[in-house]
Amino acid sequence: MNADPHPWACDLVPLYAEVWTRLTRGVHDRHAPARHPTLATVTPQGRPRARTVVLRAADKATGTLDIHTDLRSSKIADLRATPFAELHVWDTSAHLQLRIEAHVKILSGEEVQATWRAIPEASRLSYGSDPAPGQSIARSLDYTKTSDPDSFVVLRLVVDSVDALHLGQNHRRAKFDRHDSWAGIWLVP
Amino acid sequence: MNADPHPWACDLVPLYAEVWTRLTRGVHDRHAPARHPTLATVTPQGRPRARTVVLRAADKATGTLDIHTDLRSSKIADLRATPFAELHVWDTSAHLQLRIEAHVKILSGEEVQATWRAIPEASRLSYGSDPAPGQSIARSLDYTKTSDPDSFVVLRLVVDSVDALHLGQNHRRAKFDRHDSWAGIWLVP
Numbered sequence: 001m002n003a004d005p006h007p008w009a010c011d012l013v014p015l016y017a018e019v020w021t022r023l024t025r026g027v028h029d030r031h032a033p034a035r036h037p038t039l040a041t042v043t044p045q046g047r048p049r050a051r052t053v054v055l056r057a058a059d060k061a062t063g064t065l066d067i068h069t070d071l072r073s074s075k076i077a078d079l080r081a082t083p084f085a086e087l088h089v090w091d092t093s094a095h096l097q098l099r100i101e102a103h104v105k106i107l108s109g110e111e112v113q114a115t116w117r118a119i120p121e122a123s124r125l126s127y128g129s130d131p132a133p134g135q136s137i138a139r140s141l142d143y144t145k146t147s148d149p150d151s152f153v154v155l156r157l158v159v160d161s162v163d164a165l166h167l168g169q170n171h172r173r174a175k176f177d178r179h180d181s182w183a184g185i186w187l188v189p
Numbered sequence: 190m191n192a193d194p195h196p197w198a199c200d201l202v203p204l205y206a207e208v209w210t211r212l213t214r215g216v217h218d219r220h221a222p223a224r225h226p227t228l229a230t231v232t233p234q235g236r237p238r239a240r241t242v243v244l245r246a247a248d249k250a251t252g253t254l255d256i257h258t259d260l261r262s263s264k265i266a267d268l269r270a271t272p273f274a275e276l277h278v279w280d281t282s283a284h285l286q287l288r289i290e291a292h293v294k295i296l297s298g299e300e301v302q303a304t305w306r307a308i309p310e311a312s313r314l315s316y317g318s319d320p321a322p323g324q325s326i327a328r329s330l331d332y333t334k335t336s337d338p339d340s341f342v343v344l345r346l347v348v349d350s351v352d353a354l355h356l357g358q359n360h361r362r363a364k365f366d367r368h369d370s371w372a373g374i375w376l377v378p
Contacts, residue, residue, distance in 0.1 A: 036279065040237040042231050047273050048231050050239055050275045084236050099238070136374050172329040173329075174329070186329045188320050
């Protein structure tokens with residue numbers, strides 16, 4: 001029998017530490033699984049939506065995660081109606097699924113000016129397009145990308161809880177809650 | 190300039206065909222990206238939820254996708270309250286994101302008996318546990334997996350629309366709708 005390749009999954013404290021190690025790696029390593037999580041929201045009509053996003057910041061101390069987007073994207077309309085999101089990460093090599101419940105603050109204008117200035121010019125083209133994202137067009141390339149600071153939004157996810165599922169020789173699942181100071185409890189996988 | 194490695198992304202008909210090629214590959218190839226999509230639902234309290242699932246069947250002719258789960262999992266409670274889901278696939282090598290809106294039928298009991306009988310004995314342990322999935326337990330392994338046909342559920346996703354985003358030298362995005370016989374329209378990415 002091999003030794004468990006992921007000993008951090010066996011206890012709550014190291015498991016929670018590993019969650020933030022993986023999230024932080026996603027911010028700094030474009031090949032890390034947490035670089036491209038899936039963000040789930042609820043539409044104003046109450047329907048589920050999910051899309052790939054890029055993780056831009058992770059702060060274990062405050063329990064917050066940042067994502068950048070266009071003010072006119074449909075996720076903004078979703079979050080104005082229901083300011084809650086779930087961020088989902090599936091980390092193949094760690095055999096680890098993260099399901100992160102958060103309430104979301106939509107930051108724009110002056111409060112994101114410093115962040116905007118730090119974004120390379122080429123990357124700024126992701127924020128601003130004509131027509132707006134999601135509008136229908138006659139031909140596939142009937143749009144232009146522009147760089148528009150007024151379209152730039154930071155979604156600040158204030159984490160409420162983390163559900164961590166590890167698929168090992170034995171499966172383990174824990175839930176960590178802000179209101180419990182992230183102490184964690186075990187759940188049936 | 191290199192030739193486009195994904196010429197199917199340039200026109201609506203081949204793009205829609207590629208969507209189902211990739212989904213079907215997910216059913217048959219455990220290493221294909223569509224093998225493990227993310228399923229987004231809405232809780233009875235109106236909150237978004239997302240988790241990795243395994244794609245078990247894909248039928249282009251009827252526009253349906255099947256997932257297997259435990260009757261007592263939280264996604265069943267979600268789908269009983271809001272019978273809609275979005276299935277999300279990010280296919281790295283194809284540079285393709287699929288966002289699949291569907292309404293969901295919960296099949297169990299006699300109508301899934303034939304499917305149950307075709308599942309290998311070892312895999313049946315995924316359906317049935319004591320306590321139920323998501324219950325809190327004192328220690329991480331305080332549960333047993335059992336094989337319970339009464340806990341076995343097929344979620345049949347009846348696809349309403351597919352949003353396909355291809356990230357190439359130029360980005361292209363199309364939406365295909367059942368009510369439009371899947372003809373498709375282009376959207377701003």
